Amino acid sequence: NRIVKYDRSWSNVVVVAGNMTTEDNGDGGPALNAGIYHPRGLTFDDGGNLYVTTERGYIRRIDTAGTITTYAGVPLGTIGSLLEDSVDADRLALGTPTGIIVDSIKRLMFVADTQLNRIIQINMQTRKADLIAGSGEVCGPSNIGDGGSALSACLSRPTWIGLDSN
Secondary structure, X not given: OOEEEEEOOOOEEEEEEOOOOOOOEOOOOEHHHOEOOOEEEEEEOOOOOEEEEEOOOOEEEEOOOOEEEEXXXXXXXXXXXXXXXXXXXXXXXXXXXXXXXXXXXOOEEEEEEOOOOEEEEEEOOOOEEEEEEOOOOOOOOOOXXXXXXXXXXXXXXXXXXXXXXX
């Protein structure tokens, strides 16, 4: 329950965040003192801020000063969380967000929710989250959704996300 960085020039491992507890806590304080429950995916924005998905359903942000906050997500089933196609990012119900990537030019974040079989897009300026792919169903050999809407497509435990040059 830690995030470490390997510095090749010094062959040194540096702890960036996490106090090894099994919680997601410490918002507003030093990332080194915060709990980060099973970090899954990591990405940076163009400002050098680190975003981390956690197994409990959060996206945490560690700014360049080392302060951690919850950027988006509420664990599935939490009172006030919303499992909808479009919602404010701080009320977005997430199962197990894993893959995460930021398009710094368009200011969009993309998140693969492995448990809920869907891909979410978060507008980083408005903090609005939208479902962009996945029906939420696990795929079988005949229901993958080829040729149909991305929202109707069956995704089977999406884990990683990539962006092309467009």
